[in-house]
Amino acid sequence: MSIQHDQELDASGLSCPVPVLKAKRMLDKMSSGHVLRIIATDPGSAADFPALARHSGNELLDSREEAGKFYYLMRKA
């Protein structure tokens, strides 16, 4: 099952905490129900995005790792 996303943030090469801050900023501007796809290379992001989801109330739909890259799907609450 693949979920369609409305916007994408490529945070490859960026290290903690910049990917989270950028994602937060984009989510703030998106309208409710829209989905943001985040691509990151920092392994620290695996703990950050669930934490961001818990804090912001936006839902983390999916997180996975493929060939050294991390992919996250978040839906704006």
Add this chain to the structure above:
Amino acid sequence: MATVAAPQRPETLRAALGEGYGTLFTRQWPAWVGGVLFGMLNVMLFAYEKPWSAADGVRNWGDWLFSQVGAANQTVISPHLYSTSVLNFGIVFGALAAALLARQFAIRMAPPWELLKGVLGGGLMGLGASLAFGCNIGGFFSATSALSLAGPVMMVGLMTGVYIGLKLLVWEVSYISVPAWAGRTRAARAPGKFSAGWQAVQPLAGVSVVALGLGLAFVYDGFEYSTRGGFLVFGLVIGVIMQRTRFCFVRAFREPFMTGNGDATKAVALAIIISSIGFTILKWTDLRDWEVFVSDGFWLGSLLGGFIFGIGMSLSGGCATGSLWRAGEGHVKLWVALASFALSASYSRAWLTDSGWGSRLGEAFFLPDYIGWKMALIGVIALMCLWYLAATWNEVKRKLVAI
């Protein structure tokens, strides 16, 4: 809700070993495991020779570099013989080994803009560590455990600095539009056959790094530098634990303000509670000198140094030890930050000494001299419990979150 599966007995020895390997090197260890282990390791280091520190080892690299180009006017101990430098090398190699064993090692290039932040952050950390007589390890973690009031004062500085640093990063993300060439990393090669093969041999390379490190410790021993060999082994162990727990002091200070997650904060508080008990036993029984890690930084040096260090580690994304283990994991930004840290620490320390400002940063404040051993230890533990509780309270209420 997912149901909890009953533990299954593995069918074969191979499966059983594989499961153990998965627990150690596929899944990340919880932060509190790191807290407990680092608390105990710091006591062991103190009993072995001296408490854990990191900044003076990084500064030694800067001193050595300056002396190599003829810019230093005193003799510098070579990095392979300076004990904290050896410990730091151990951390880099331990983290490298752990990352390889977990198949997580990769050279992670960062965009030029991020590298610039690494240089800036490293430079500020070097200056801050010189003012506070140590980084967050020597000036805060070990100093607080050693019952020096300079430790808690640096904690206040670090907290304020990290808060300002986080605000700076939020401001950067919101208002600075980085030109495309500076904000993007060159596209990585598509994963091909080589990359798949590399994934398979990584654990083998990890084992080789560990073997090489341990072998090197015996070489030190063979040359009558056994203590240095011991520091190398301590470093390897610390590096492995740091990589597996992704232990991060920046996170401990920042996360309550950012996502509200308190895991790292609680881990550091736990580490200090454990090490302060061990340190107090070593000092109170006169097994170790009272003045160890009670620096002359109370209060101006520790406060100002902590503040500057806090901003620096926010920008670079890792404190001294955090930079060391991430450097071992392959993050280029942290290599740059470490180089800048080394040069800045060496330069600012020399400047503080030459200008005389170094002796005006404060005085030593050993808590037991003023309130007795019992109250000093209780006070430190109470402060850490308070920090732990505040982080837990904030996880629920999220009152401190400021992004």
